[in-house]
Every structure is written in C-alpha cells, then in structure tokens.
Amino acid sequence: MSEHSWLESAGAYALGALAGEERSEFQAHLASCATCRAEVQSLREVTALLAYAAPGEVPPPALRDRVLAEARRVRPIGAARRPGAPVRWIPWLAAAAALVIAVGAERRARLAGARADTLAAQLADRDSLIAGLTGPEVHVVSLAGTGRDPSARVFWNHRLQRFVVMAFDLPAAPSGRTYQLWALAKDKAPASMGTFNTNAHGQAYLVIPVDSSVIQLGFLDKCAVTQEPAGGSPQPTETPRLVGTWVHTD
Amino acid sequence: MPDRPAGGITPDRVLVERMAAGDERALGELYDHHGGTAYAVAVTIVGERADAEEVVADVFGQMWRTAEQFDPSRGSVVAWLAAITRTRALDLLRARGRRARTIERAASMSDEGLAAPIAAAGNAPDRGPELDEARRLVRRSLAELPAPQRRVIELAYFGGLSQSEIAAELQEPLGTVKTRMRAGLEKLRASLGPLLEGAA
Numbered sequence: 314m315s316e317h318s319w320l321e322s323a324g325a326y327a328l329g330a331l332a333g334e335e336r337s338e339f340q341a342h343l344a345s346c347a348t349c350r351a352e353v354q355s356l357r358e359v360t361a362l363l364a365y366a367a368p369g370e371v372p373p374p375a376l377r378d379r380v381l382a383e384a385r386r387v388r389p390i391g392a393a394r395r396p397g398a399p400v401r402w403i404p405w406l407a408a409a410a411a412l413v414i415a416v417g418a419e420r421r422a423r424l425a426g427a428r429a430d431t432l433a434a435q436l437a438d439r440d441s442l443i444a445g446l447t448g449p450e451v452h453v454v455s456l457a458g459t460g461r462d463p464s465a466r467v468f469w470n471h472r473l474q475r476f477v478v479m480a481f482d483l484p485a486a487p488s489g490r491t492y493q494l495w496a497l498a499k500d501k502a503p504a505s506m507g508t509f510n511t512n513a514h515g516q517a518y519l520v521i522p523v524d525s526s527v528i529q530l531g532f533l534d535k536c537a538v539t540q541e542p543a544g545g546s547p548q549p550t551e552t553p554r555l556v557g558t559w560v561h562t563d
Numbered sequence: 564m565p566d567r568p569a570g571g572i573t574p575d576r577v578l579v580e581r582m583a584a585g586d587e588r589a590l591g592e593l594y595d596h597h598g599g600t601a602y603a604v605a606v607t608i609v610g611e612r613a614d615a616e617e618v619v620a621d622v623f624g625q626m627w628r629t630a631e632q633f634d635p636s637r638g639s640v641v642a643w644l645a646a647i648t649r650t651r652a653l654d655l656l657r658a659r660g661r662r663a664r665t666i667e668r669a670a671s672m673s674d675e676g677l678a679a680p681i682a683a684a685g686n687a688p689d690r691g692p693e694l695d696e697a698r699r700l701v702r703r704s705l706a707e708l709p710a711p712q713r714r715v716i717e718l719a720y721f722g723g724l725s726q727s728e729i730a731a732e733l734q735e736p737l738g739t740v741k742t743r744m745r746a747g748l749e750k751l752r753a754s755l756g757p758l759l760e761g762a763a
Binding site for chain 1: 587590591594595598599600601602603604606607612615616619620623624627637638639641642644645646648649650694697698701702705716717719720721723724725726727728729741744745748749751752755758759
C-alpha cells in the first residue's frame with residue numbers, strides 16, 4: 314500500500330472504525346511511520362470533540378460523590394509506582410489472611426503519627442489486596458510452569474474489577490526485559506493485562522485494575538505470562554512461561 | 564480541547580499531574596470540567612442512565628489510577644477522556660448484548676442527524692460559557708456537514724461500528740463510506756480549528 318493510502322486510513326483508525334486485518338495492518342504500519350502517527354493523533358483530537366455533540370444530559374449529583382468515593386477506595390495515596398508501568402506494586406506481604414488482624418492493630422496504634430501518610434498508603438495497599446482476594450465473586454487461575462518451577466496465581470474480582478497477581482519462583486527479568494500477563498480467549502488475540510517484574514526472591518504481588526482492552530471474564534479462558542522487552546509487547550513474542558485456565562472458587 | 568488560559572480554571576494537564584500525586588480534589592475538579600460531557604457520551608451510547616453512570620464512574624476511576632501514565636505529548640486530556648469513555652461505553656453495550664442508540668436511530672435518521680435536536684436540550688452546568696461555546700461550535704460544525712458524511716461519523720463514534728459495518732447498515736458501497744468519513748473528518752478538522760490545541 315502506498316504512503317498516501319495509509320494516510321487515508323488515519324481518520325477511520327482515529328474514529329475506531331477500522332476492523333480486523335485492516336486495523337492490524339494499519340497498526341503495524343503506525344509503528345514505523347511518524348507521519349501517520351502524527352495524523353492519527355491530530356484526528357483523535359478532532360474526534361474527541363465529537364463528545365460535545367452528545368445530547369446535554371446532566372449527570373445526577375450523586376455521581377460525583379461516587380467517583381470520589383471509588384478513588385479513595387481504589388488507589389492509595391502516595392503509592393510508589395514504576396514510571397510507565399501499568400501495574401501498581403504491593404509491598405511484600407507474608408500472608409493475606411494473617412494481615413487482616415495486623416492491619417486493624419496497626420491502624421489504631423500508628424495512624425496518628427508522623428508516618429500516617431505512608432502507613433495509610435500501605436494499609437490501603439493491603440486492604441486493596443485483601444479485598445481483591447476475598448468474596449464470592451472472586452475467580453482464580455493457577456498458572457503452572459511450562460518445564461520450569463515458577464508458578465503464579467491470578468485472582469479476578471468481578472465486583473472490584475481488578476486482578477490480583479501473585480508469582481513465585483519466577484527469576485526477575487533481566488534489565489531491559491519485563492514479564493507480561495496476558496488474557497487469552499478463544500478466537501481472539503491475546504489481550505495484555507499489564508507488565509510486571511519479580512523481586513530478588515522471584516516473587517511478585519500486584520494489583521491490576523482492569524483495562525478496557527481486557528475482555529469480560531465470560532469470554533476469558535486462560536491467563537499466561539511471557540517475558541517481553543521492557544514496556545511490554547502488543548502481542549506475546551514467545552511461548553508462554555506460565556499458563557493457566559480460569560476456575561471458579563465456589 | 565485547549566488548556567484553559569490563566570484566570571480561574573486549572574488546566575486539565577495540571578489536574579492530571581496532581582491526580583498522579585494522589586490529589587483527590589484534582590479528580591473532583593476534572594470531574595467538574597468533564598463529567599457532564601462524559602455522561603452525555605455514555606448516555607448516547609448505552610442508552611440507559613444507570614449504565615451511563617457506571618461507565619462514568621469507571622472512566623474517572625481509570626483516569627485516577629493511571630494518571631501517572633498520561634503523556635501530554637501524545638494528546639490532550641480530553642482526547643484521553645473521550646477515548647476511555649467511548650471504549651468503556653461500547654464495551655458495556657457489548658457485554659449487555661445491546662446495540663448503540665445511534666445505530667437504532669440510523670435507519671430513521673433524518674437529515675438533521677444527532678446534532679440538531681441537541682441545541683434546544685439545555686446545557687449541563689458544569690463549566691459555564693466556555694463549555695457552552697465548545698458545544699455550540701461542535702454541534703454547528705457537525706450540522707454543517709452533508710448528512711451522509713455526518714451519518715457515517717456518528718455511526719462510527721457513537722455506534723462503535725467499523726466502516727464495513729456502516730456500509731452494511733446503510734447498504735452503501737464500502738468505498739463510499741470511506742470517502743465520506745474522510746471528507747467529513749477533514750471538514751471537522753478545519754471548522755473545529757479554534758478548539759484544537761496547537762492546531763496547524
């Protein structure tokens with residue numbers, strides 16, 4: 314396809330109106346063409362303004378409170394995050410169950426102190442982790458190693474719309490590389506759920522808020538982990554190191 | 564959407580930076596700027612107010628969680644917000660097994676399109692005159708497009724249809740749909756210039 318024809322697809326792409334092969338071919342072209350990238354970005358600003366054409370419905374006042382309340386619940390203040398990484402790290406946790414008790418005690422004893430902010434963030438992390446692991450609506454997948462020892466468990470909490478990932482005995486990815494978690498569904502391209510790395514002990518604990526690119530669990534069959542270049546890949550570039558099938562916890 | 568000049572309203576970009584640092588008030592302010600617009604888009608796509616509220620709550624939740632990843636060199640805050648809102652709304656619609664209201668209306672859509680009946684619908688009171696001005700300009704620009712061009716753009720944006728799906732829906736050749744979409748977007752880019760940040 315000539316350069317000119319590619320540019321002609323930029324508008325449809327910006328509108329989300331390219332599908333199937335046309336879309337993936339255009340995406341592949343975008344990776345190597347700054348002109349088309351700039352054109353897509355420019356047209357995205359145009360299409361974004363179409364939002365103002367939607368009929369002037371006024372949201373109920375309670376919606377603002379809901380947005381703020383959910384923000385308070387979901388993301389701890391001052392949580393350290395790796396630049397560019399779509400996942401948030403959870404400090405080391407010995408055992409989630411035991412923590413419930415410890416958390417209550419610490420909360421009472423320490424919150425008044427100068428470390429209140431840090432502690433509040435840690436507590437929120439733990440609350441967030443525990444909340445993600447518990448409840449009847451939680452689904453779980455265990456990922457076994459393919460020819461190695463590492464393993465991982467991924468919890469999907471439908472109500473909170475988040476994944477909690479625990480990886481064990483997975484050697485830290487070398488510099489310039491990262492692990493990437495994939496949602497796999499039949500007849501669909503793997504959807505990235507985010508990137509992560511393990512610590513010196515080969516362990517990782519993280520919470521991944523669900524992204525719109527990850528399909529509903531109803532369509533989700535398997536979960537897999539690959540090692541990719543830093544920043545992650547659009548699609549897996551190697552055979553998964555870990556793979557598992559979703560099961561219900563009930 | 565351009566960042567606001569000094570004098571009262573904090574630019575969106577600054578709000579997102581403050582959100583990344585955990586400032587809830589910045590999230591509240593961003594909601595005050597754009598909550599009404601996001602809600603309007605969500606209602607247009609999903610058709611149900613309760614569903615639209617869920618979408619908007621999701622959208623701002625996602626922006627809150629991922630504020631740190633926002634890269635202003637890759638687009639404006641409004642483009643980011645609009646993209647998330649549209650994706651979330653269309654996802655929810657698919658999960659519910661419904662079609663967008665826009666598609667249902669496509670068959671009976673008059674030449675007025677989506678933009679016309681809106682003018683009288685009243686403005687959400689979330690950002691005063693500047694927002695009103697943006698809405699007026701966008702609606703007028705859409706209304707000035709030839710109806711067939713406006714229709715394919717609305718079906719893609721609010722209906723989530725691909726070009727081939729639009730061609731099937733309207734029973735027009737694919738090439739015609741492509742040409743209309745391209746021409747319509749070019750006209751919009753020209754007429755919406757005043758709202759576009761750093762527009763060429």
